[in-house]
Amino acid sequence: MIEQFERLPGIGPRTAQRLSLYLLRQPQEQLEAFAAALLTAKRCVGQCEQCFHLATAPLCDICSDQRRRHNQICVVAESRDLLALERSGEFRGVYHVLGGVISPMDGVTPDML
Numbered sequence: 258m259i260e261q262f263e264r265l266p267g268i269g270p271r272t273a274q275r276l277s278l279y280l281l282r283q284p285q286e287q288l289e290a291f292a293a294a295l296l297t298a299k300r301c302v303g304q305c306e307q308c309f310h311l312a313t314a315p316l317c318d319i320c321s322d323q324r325r326r327h328n329q330i331c332v333v334a335e336s337r338d339l340l341a342l343e344r345s346g347e348f349r350g351v352y353h354v355l356g357g358v359i360s361p362m363d364g365v366t367p368d369m370l
C-alpha cells in the first residue's frame with residue numbers, strides 16, 4: 258500500500274506511510290467504500306466530447322449547462338486549470354481543455370494536443 262501511494266504525484270515516502278497507517282485504522286466498510294469510489298471513478302469518468310474536460314456523460318456539466326455563456330471559450334492546458342477557474346466563480350463561459358501545452362523544445366507540437 259505504501260508503494261502504491263508513493264507512485265502518486267506529490268506523495269513522498271513519509272506521507273505514503275502516514276496515509277497507509279491512517280487507512281489501516283479505519284473501519285473495513287470505509288476502506289471498501291474508498292476502494293469502490295476509486296474503481297467507479299476510473300470506470301465511469303471519461304472526456305467531454307465538446308471540451309475534453311472530465312465527464313461522466315457525453316457532455317460535461319459545464320457544456321450541458323445552458324446558463325453558461327457558450328460564446329465565451331476559455332482555453333486551458335489541463336482539467337485542473339479549469340477546476341481552479343471554476344473555484345473562483347468568476348468565469349461563466351465554457352472551456353476547451355488542450356490536455357497539455359505546446360512545447361517545441363520538448364517535442365510537443367499542436368497536433369499532439
Ligand SMILES: [Zn+2]
Pocket residue numbers: 305306307308309310316317318319320321
Ligand atoms: Zn465539456
